[in-house]
Amino acid sequence: MKRQLPAAGRTADLHPFPMELPDLPVEELRVRLGRERVYKLSFNENPYGPSPAVARALQEAAATLHLYPDAYGRALCAQMAAFYGLSPEQFLLGNGADEVINLVAMAFLDPGDRVLIPSPTFGAYGAAARLAGAVPVTVPLKDYRIDLDLVAAAVTAGTKMIFLCNPNNPTGTAFPAAALASFLNRLPEGVLVVVDEAYNEYTDDPASYTALSLLDAHPHLLVIRTFSKIYGLAAARVGYLMGSAELIRQVHRVRPPFNVGAPGQVAALAAFGDRAYVDRMREQNSRQRRWLTEKLTALGWRVVPGQANFLLVDTGRDGREAFTRLAEQGIIVRPCHGFQLPTCLRITIGRPEENAALVQALEGENTRGSG
Numbered sequence: 001m002k003r004q005l006p007a008a009g010r011t012a013d014l015h016p017f018p019m020e021l022p023d024l025p026v027e028e029l030r031v032r033l034g035r036e037r038v039y040k041l042s043f044n045e046n047p048y049g050p051s052p053a054v055a056r057a058l059q060e061a062a063a064t065l066h067l068y069p070d071a072y073g074r075a076l077c078a079q080m081a082a083f084y085g086l087s088p089e090q091f092l093l094g095n096g097a098d099e100v101i102n103l104v105a106m107a108f109l110d111p112g113d114r115v116l117i118p119s120p121t122f123g124a125y126g127a128a129a130r131l132a133g134a135v136p137v138t139v140p141l142k143d144y145r146i147d148l149d150l151v152a153a154a155v156t157a158g159t160k161m162i163f164l165c166n167p168n169n170p171t172g173t174a175f176p177a178a179a180l181a182s183f184l185n186r187l188p189e190g191v192l193v194v195v196d197e198a199y200n201e202y203t204d205d206p207a208s209y210t211a212l213s214l215l216d217a218h219p220h221l222l223v224i225r226t227f228s229k230i231y232g233l234a235a236a237r238v239g240y241l242m243g244s245a246e247l248i249r250q251v252h253r254v255r256p257p258f259n260v261g262a263p264g265q266v267a268a269l270a271a272f273g274d275r276a277y278v279d280r281m282r283e284q285n286s287r288q289r290r291w292l293t294e295k296l297t298a299l300g301w302r303v304v305p306g307q308a309n310f311l312l313v314d315t316g317r318d319g320r321e322a323f324t325r326l327a328e329q330g331i332i333v334r335p336c337h338g339f340q341l342p343t344c345l346r347i348t349i350g351r352p353e354e355n356a357a358l359v360q361a362l363e364g365e366n367t368r369g370s371g
Contacts, residue, residue, distance in 0.1 A: 001037055010115055010130060010131055010132075010133055011131065013130060014127055014130060014131065015232070020237075021087055021327060021332065022040075022042035022043075022279060022323075022332050022333070022334050022335070023042070023043075025159040026038055026040050028370050033327065033328075033330055035330040037280060037330050038330045038331075038332065039330060039331045039332065039350060039354045039357055039358070040332045040348075041071065041331065041332060041333050041334075041347050041348040041349075041350050041354065041358065042332045042333055042334040042346075042348060043234070043334075043348060044118045044169070044199075044229065044309055044310045044346075044348050045228070045229075045232070045307070045348065046230060046231070046232035046234075046279065046281060046309070047124045047348075047349075047350045047351045047354065048232060048284070048351070049232045050231060050232035050233050050267065050270075050271050051231075051232070051270065051271050051274035051277040052272070052277075053270040053273065053274050053277075054232075054233070054267045054270045054271050056270070057266050057267065057270035058263060058267055058270075060266075061262060063265060063325065064088040064262065064264065064323060065263070067262070068258055068262075069114060069258055069260065069261055069265055070262075070265065071257040071258055071263035072093070073093040073260055073265050074336070075091060075265070075269060076093065076240075076265050076268050076269050076272070077091035077092075077093065077240075079269060079273065080240065080272060083272070083333035084212055084242070085326065086212075086215070086242065086243065087093040087248075088181050089245040089248060090215070090242055090243060090244065090245055090248055091241070091242055091243040091248065091261045092248050092251050092252060093238065093239070093240050093241075093242055093259070093265070094238075094239045094241065094255070094259060094260065095237045095238075095239070095259050095260055096226065096228060096237040096238065096239045096262075097124075097196065097198055097224050097225070097226040097228070097239035098124050098239070099237075099239065099259065100224050100239045100240065100241045101124045101128045101163075101194075101196070101197060101224065102124075102128045102131065103241075103251050103254055103255055104128070104161075104194055104222060104224075104241065104251060105128035105129055105131065105134070105161075106128075106131075106254045107250050107251045107253065107254045108130060108160065108161060108192055108250070109132035109133070109134040109161060110132075110133065110134070110160070110261065111132075111133030111134065111136070112133065112135065112158070113132075113133075113134040113135065113158065113159075113160035113161065114134070114135050114136050114137050114156060114158040114160060115129040115134045115135065115136050115137065115159075115160065115161045115163065115219060116139055116151055116154050116155065116161070116163070117129070117136050117137065117138055117139070117157055117162075117163050117342070118138070118139050118140075118141055118146045118147075118151060118163075118164065118165070118168070119138035119139065119140060119141065119163060120141065120170060120171070120336075120340055120370065121146075121163070121165045121168055121169060121170075122165050122169045122176070122196065123338070125163035125165075125194075125196075126138075129161070129163075129370060134160065134161070137154065137159075139151050139154045141168075141171065142210050144171040144173055144304045144312065145168075145173040146164060146165075146168055146169070146173070146175060146330060147174070148175060148179055148180070148182075148183040151164075151166065151183070152183055152187065154186065155187060155191060159191055160190075160191065160192065161191070161192045161193075161194060162187075162191060162192070162193045162194065163194050163196065164180075164193065164194070164195045164196065165195075165196045165198075165210070166180075166195055166197060166200070166209060166211075166235045167194070167199045167200070167202070167203060167306060167307045167308040168310070169198070169199070169310075170310070170312055170334070170336055170339050170341070170344075170346040171304055171306065171312050172199075172304060172305075172306020172307060172308040172310055172311060172312055173304065173305070173306055173307070174203055174209050174306075174307040174308075176208050176209055177209060177210060177211060177213060177214065179197070179213055180214065181214055181217075184214065184218045184221065187220075189220070190220070191219075192220050192222065192247075193218070193219060193221050193222070194222045194223075194224065195211045195221070195222070195224070196222050196224045197209075197210060197211065197223055197224065198225060198226045198228070198229055199229055199230075199307070199309060200225065201229070201230040201231075201278060201281075201282060202230055202281075202285055202286075202307065202308050202310075203307040203311045204286060204307065206265075206282075209307065210223070211223050211353065212242065215242065215243060215244065219244045219246070219247070220247075221243060222241060222242070222243040222247060223241070223242045223243065224239065224240070224241055224242075225239065226230045226238070226239040226240070226242055226244070227239070227240075227264075227268045227271060227272075229309060230270065230278055230282065230285075230309070231268070231271040231278070231283050232271070232281075233264070233267050233268060236263065236264040236267045236268065237260070237264055238260055238264045238265070238268045246250060247365050271370070285309050285349055286349075288349045288351075288352060288355055289306070289309075289311065289349050291352075291355065292311060292347070292349060292355050292358075292359070293305075294307040295355075296313055296347075296359070296362075299359075299362055299363065300316070301313045301314060301315055301316070302314040302316075309348065309349050310346055310347060310349060311346070311347050311349065312336070312344055312346050312347075313340070313344060313345050313347060314341075314343050314344050314346075315343055315344065315345060316343060317343060318343065319335045319336055319337070319341075319342060319343050319344050320335050320337070322345060322362070323335040323345060325361070326358070326361055326362070328369040329357075329361045331346045331354075331357060331361055333345050333346065333348075333358075334347070334348075
């Protein structure tokens with residue numbers, strides 16, 4: 001007799017991470033596409049990798065891989081606290097920003113709570129809310145931007161949490177800290193606001209877009225960041241949470257010990273300490289963002305003005321058409337059907353040679369299409 005499996009429960013409407021073409025490692029893409037040269041512009045990674053200081057630090061740390069890591073990542077938290085002008089007790093490390101998002105939802109959400117989420121945005125917020133038994137409520141963007149007035153108007157007595165991605169993924173648009181301060185002042189007490197600033201360091205003026213300066217005045221505010229983007233440590237899986245010491249203590253209650261390995265902590269410590277490298281990455285990205293925006297606009301595409309290390313472009317037709325043509329030439333971007341933006345592509349800003357290859361491929365398609 002066939003045994004009946006347990007019911008799925010809260011995971012019934014969740015799905016495993018899809019491994020479609022834009023999600024495959026470069027090595028597998030080379031095999032799939034039959035091309036030695038593949039440019040992967042679909043994951044918003046730092047194409048230059050981490051600071052050279054990271055490799056040196058990891059080499060030194062190799063001798064202690066048999067030891068468990070610091071369960072709280074105290075050295076890294078202390079370093080970041082000194083830089084941001086906070087206390088180490090206001091930090092919590094996670095296995096990437098994804099785990100931090102899940103921990104926040106687990107710590108504060110109860111079944112039936114309403115969670116406001118602008119849409120389209122990063123999908124992890126809705127998944128974390130559903131896993132906690134909460135009810136995600138989407139608030140539409142306005143001209144590809146998070147409209148904080150619309151979000152505030154959507155708050156009800158049952159609203160427990162609001163997720164805001166700033167700059168937003170996949171649009172790249174950002175709102176300034178002054179707008180967030182006004183928004184926070186309008187919210188009723190008891191509503192927790194979680195701002196995901198994974199791409200903050202890529203903005204032209206990070207200080208003017210961050211919520212960190214608002215933490216003291218708003219005890220129900222949390223800020224998430226990651227080492228996966230500008231620091232070039234996507235493989236290390238290190239994210240972190242900042243907020244009041246009381247909120248951080250509550251999240252620690254659901255955090256498993258040793259959730260961030262020693263290599264990740266060592267790499268993040270070295271990467272964070274090289275501020276000159278971070279500044280160079282920001283400047284290089286800004287230059288390439290301007291160049292790529294100009295070239296893609298000249299091709300007739302609408303480029304959404306953004307502040308991140310990627311661009312959202314509206315092709316004016318099914319985005320999968322351009323995606324397929326580019327993939328045939330070894331260039332992988334992100335079609336945005338999953339974000340309910342079927343005519344759009346999200347394109348990571350790569351190295352100059354990668355961006356030039358992208359533009360050249362698109363110009364060639366335009367020439368063939370007009371011939």
